Amino acid sequence: MDFKSNETIYSQITEYLKKQIFSGSFACGTRLPAIRDLAVQCRVNPNTIVRVYAALSEEKLIYTDSTNGKFVTADAAYILQKKREFLREKSAAFAKEMREAGLDGGEVTEMLRKVFGSEEERR
């Protein structure tokens, strides 16, 4: 994984894992990699992974079982809810940026339709 050097690694990995969970790549009940394995994979300090897992646990997206393994929550509805929150947050931030550049809602949605559309065509 490539990391941006001026954003906390912790937040970058947390976001990455959230996306994996939301997209279903890490489906409900999937076992997450061990702290050591993920640290080696990402080439980061394992203490960072510890923080990431702690944060995801607190958000109830993952849980720890008796063997100390980390699993994605089985609550699909909850994930959906969190996914919507994610969309809402990102959209709000995106909208703010576009507004600052003087672009209005209409131009933006039109462009988004084109971008998503061309992606659909490519598939």
Next chain:
Amino acid sequence: MIRKIFLTEWKENFFVCAAGLALCLLAAVGISLAGIGATDALRADLAEYVFAVFNAFSYVMPVLLLLKSIFSFRSYYRMAGVTEEKRTQGVLFGLFVWTALFLAAQMIFATLFDFIYFAGAPAVRGQTSPQSMLLSLRAHGVHRLLFAPSAAVTVCLMYIMYDVIRVAVVRVPFLPLKILVALIFLALYFFYHYTVYCAAGITGELADASWLVLPDSVLPVLPVVPGGTIDAVKDIHFLAAPILNLVFLLGEILFCVFAYGFVHVVGRCKNEIE
């Protein structure tokens, strides 16, 4: 810790000593072979050459071991956290053991040579100079084995002196001054030891003791004569020390106490590990 240092260095020390012994044996065999079928006089001369080689090595090897103790590359002990004190003790112990072992082995080989070479030829042996047979136990009795630890003691004392000088010189800033301090200490050392040796010698003569520990003389103040020996010849070896002479022992113990105190007061380094 001393044991650990000994174990770390034993192979190289063994190799050096073994090489020395091998050379001695090579000379013995080579020279002996050259004398096959020769006259008695020539054979006696050849025997003297062999003994001369042995005697030479009895000087060379202890000095070599001493130089090796001083100049060996040992920074890895420091890395491992060994205190300088322990390191010095470990080196000293190894120096003593290997010097004594080498000389003892040499004496055994010299004795074997003495028996084998002269087997059935007492006339030849009669023509061989007794002085050359310094290391033969056949000539001087088993007690001569004491020469091994006595020479070991001598080189150890030299190493202790080197240690004192090293500690004294470290604190001195300029090189010419360092050399001066070293020379002063060396001069004091020789003066002190000469005095001790003289005192030991004088008391020794009074009690018929000798420089080199011989079976029929030597011993502290009261001459105790152990049974039957062959020669009354007193040999000289510059590395021998009259270690059974009380005056000598006292003098050297005092020296060691001084060295220990000096090193501890001045200190080997500013910030030693506890």
Next chain:
Amino acid sequence: MREYAIGNIEKAYGKKGVLRGVSLRVPAGSFVGVLGLNGTGKTTLFNILGNMDRNFTGEVSLRGKEVAYMRTKLPFPEWRKVKDLLSFYERFYTFDRKKAERMLENTSIRPTARLRALSAGMQRQLNFICNFCVDAQVLLLDEPLTNLDLVFRGFIVESLIERAMEDRIILVATHEIKEFENLFTHVTVLRDGRLGPLTETEALRAQGKSVEDFYGESLL
């Protein structure tokens, strides 16, 4: 597990003061990058922390066999064999010899080889493996990645990640910030004979600064 406290280390060569009061308190479990230009005294400092240099003033809370020190070059004579080295470490430290032998199996270093028969890269590999298998509270690494190919660099980074899972302390003196950037929990810059404050790397990034930025700024 204990913290590592370095207090006011001073070291001068003649009149030239190389280290002028180096102090640091490293919490247990930290992975610290000691940064600084060449010749500023990183190696001098590490030699002091790593038991090699005992002529300095100041205090160091952990010394002796509590510290494993990977220097730029193995401090053993060239004629020594690899297995003798392992025996040495076993004798003088708390050393996991089995683990070291296992790690060596993955390299092309044979236990019966003499050091002089090993290339510079292989010597470094051996150096790392030996110090890594020592059970010491502090691990000091002075430029550990020079002369190493990509494969072994990766191996070192992975090994250090495992070590970072324990509560021990790792100090790395290096220029190669890129490789270690994401492993450092803290960094500090040695400049003018003093160490800058111990700075948390994630705190830097939270401010939008990279470790390289921080390093660059510290040198100005």
